[in-house]
Amino acid sequence: MTTESGTTRSAALPTSTVQGDAPARTVCAGIAVVALGGLAVLPPSLPTAVRVDVLVAALSLTACTFLLRTPAAIRAGVFSTALMICFSAGALADLPPAVTTIAVCVVPPALLYAIGRRVLRLRPALSWLARGRLTREAPWLGLATVVVSGAALTTWALLARPEPAPFLRDLQDLPVAVALLGVCGFALVNPIWEEMLFRGVILTELASLWGAKTAAVLQALLFGAAHYGGFPSGVIGMIMAAGWGFVLGVMRLRSGGIAIPYLVHVTANAVIGSLAVFVLR
Numbered sequence: 001m002t003t004e005s006g007t008t009r010s011a012a013l014p015t016s017t018v019q020g021d022a023p024a025r026t027v028c029a030g031i032a033v034v035a036l037g038g039l040a041v042l043p044p045s046l047p048t049a050v051r052v053d054v055l056v057a058a059l060s061l062t063a064c065t066f067l068l069r070t071p072a073a074i075r076a077g078v079f080s081t082a083l084m085i086c087f088s089a090g091a092l093a094d095l096p097p098a099v100t101t102i103a104v105c106v107v108p109p110a111l112l113y114a115i116g117r118r119v120l121r122l123r124p125a126l127s128w129l130a131r132g133r134l135t136r137e138a139p140w141l142g143l144a145t146v147v148v149s150g151a152a153l154t155t156w157a158l159l160a161r162p163e164p165a166p167f168l169r170d171l172q173d174l175p176v177a178v179a180l181l182g183v184c185g186f187a188l189v190n191p192i193w194e195e196m197l198f199r200g201v202i203l204t205e206l207a208s209l210w211g212a213k214t215a216a217v218l219q220a221l222l223f224g225a226a227h228y229g230g231f232p233s234g235v236i237g238m239i240m241a242a243g244w245g246f247v248l249g250v251m252r253l254r255s256g257g258i259a260i261p262y263l264v265h266v267t268a269n270a271v272i273g274s275l276a277v278f279v280l281r
Contacts, residue, residue, distance in 0.1 A: 010034035029073035030209040034064050034218055036080040037202045041226035043102075044087035051088050058084050071121045072205035078203045082108035083193065097167055105192040128204035129196070131198060132257015142264040146249050150271040152240060156232050157275055171277045183273035191265035198223045198245060199252040199261045212253050231272055244268070 013054075029208070041059045046054065062077030086107050090100030109129070116122045167186065171179040198219045206215035208264070224242025232240050248261040 008203055025068055025070060026209050027066050028141075029065065029070035030059055032068070032073045033076040033202060033205050033209065034222075036061055036076050037197070037219070037222045038225070040080040040083055040197060041222055043229055046092045048092065053154060055084055055088060056082075060216070069174050070209075072208045075116075076114060076201050079108045079112050080197070082111050083197060088220075094148060101189055101193070105189065105196075109196060113216070128200040128258065130257040131259040132252075132255035134260070135254050138251065138255060141247070141251065142260065145244065145264055146267045146271060149240075149244055149268050150275075153275055154234060156236065156240070160232075162231065162233060169276075171273075179277050180274075183270060186273050187266050187269035190225045191262055191269055193225075194223075195258055195262045195265060198226075199248055199258055201250055203249055207253075215250040216246060216253060219249050223248075231276060264277060 014205075027269065036058060039054055039061070042054055044051070058077075058081045062074075062081045065073035065077040068074075083104055083200035086103040087100065090097075091097070112122075167182075171182045174182065202222060203215050203219045206218055209215075210218075220242045223245030224238040224240075228238050230237060230241070248265060251261045251264065252258060
């Protein structure tokens, strides 16, 4: 990771996009971003009829963001809706999880970038993908986050004895070396779309509308809701994931980029995957 200049932080969190907007429009745009984030975290395993309704709602909200003419909301709408379409297409077509994951990591930012090249007001479409800079507290805060989350997850897993996700459960039957490769692959790829959505689009665009503190809290709550059926799961899992997401959001704001939260997320996912494969047998 390279050290960026101070201009990187301002580029990563644009505040000028809403200058001149009426307060009511700014409030509506923020509500649209939160609602789109809420729809995006709904599980892709929903019944087909419900999934179609969710997509219709997301498309309708995205259309409203264009009527609001607020770039922050438009960017969030395009990205979130494209993400949901990719997940739904993967579920409907029964695609392998790896194919669906690649699609959600590539298609939404590519679409947003293509639109941003053609629409002047949306040109900084991928500003939230800035690498950022290495801050003094990043190493110890990242290490503390991984250690504390790993200890909390281990305690929860040993007490709750949850059923691992199918992908991780399948790794349990493989040789240790192969299982470790699978865990590392999962740890490297899955955080890409999660960081783009939560610490990228939602945090950045909400920060430009409602301020960084409010954005950090709201993206953390959405991140927690997304993990209701994850590992950890249930209400406890939501609370743990929300706290973790808040720390990642602080790292994003402090560093002015997405690289540090991504690296911490990867490390924590490696711990989670290892727990599921080697502890929950």
